[in-house]
Amino acid sequence: MEDTDFHELGRQLLTEFGSMHHRISRSADKALGGEMAVMRALMLAGGSLTPSELANRAWVSSARIANTLRTLEAKGWVEREHSKTDRRRVHVTMTDKGFQNLEIKRREFEERTAAFLEQLGETDTQEMVRLLRRLNEIIDCNQERRNAK
Template identity: 40%
Template sequence: MEDSPTYDELAEELLRELVGLVGALTPVMVNSTRGETATLMTLSRAGTPMTPGQLGEHARVSSARVANILRALEEKGLVTRAHSAADRRSVEVSLTDAGRAEAERIRAERTKTVARYLSELGTDDATQLLRIVGRTVDILRDRAAREGAAR
């Protein structure tokens, strides 16, 4: 009878697989998680204007990087920046109609891409993957809440 692997052994294997997963991502996939696309999708999900600082916190990028991203998006007509009505010192970023349409196009494209991937996994594996990812999110959020409360 074979011994079950330890959690340390499983952790090492998972970390190797995650490195492999990152290596298998195409540049388009990687770029969609940061930069202009990530900013558009963040604003779309928020549904309300956000400050450049909030966008930077969400993307974990510097204020200089956010400024460059916003300048590019503004030049493309996808976002607007305006002073906040509540605090004239603060700037709020909003999607334009073209920005909302682009975010929806990206969302539809992502959904199709992920659906193709899930179909390759098959129904059983896709269902298990979703269950495990959901459970992982719950565990990590609970841990973060506990660690935040302990500070």
């Protein structure tokens, strides 16, 4: 019986991920590193966050978060308010208009995803979901082991 070369499979996997990243990086950067990432972080927080908390959760730099917040505030999607107890501290909250916009974007993304998965087909989509679920289980297990040390 032939041994599986997991190093070679790993190289192939990284090549495919790199190729996929190259193809979708522009739109992914826009979605993940910009306004929608900040809006999603606010929604998941269920309240207000400071700009530094937002930068952390949206994985963007403090310079980028400042520019993004200015843009979102100009659109009326977020509001910034100084803390009543510490005037140096700012809290960012999503407005009703921001929630509405986020819901529209979420529905659009859901439609694009469904159309893509339809092209992939039911069997391959179910297999991909199964594999991603299994990957997350392994990652969680490994993380728990590292944290226990």
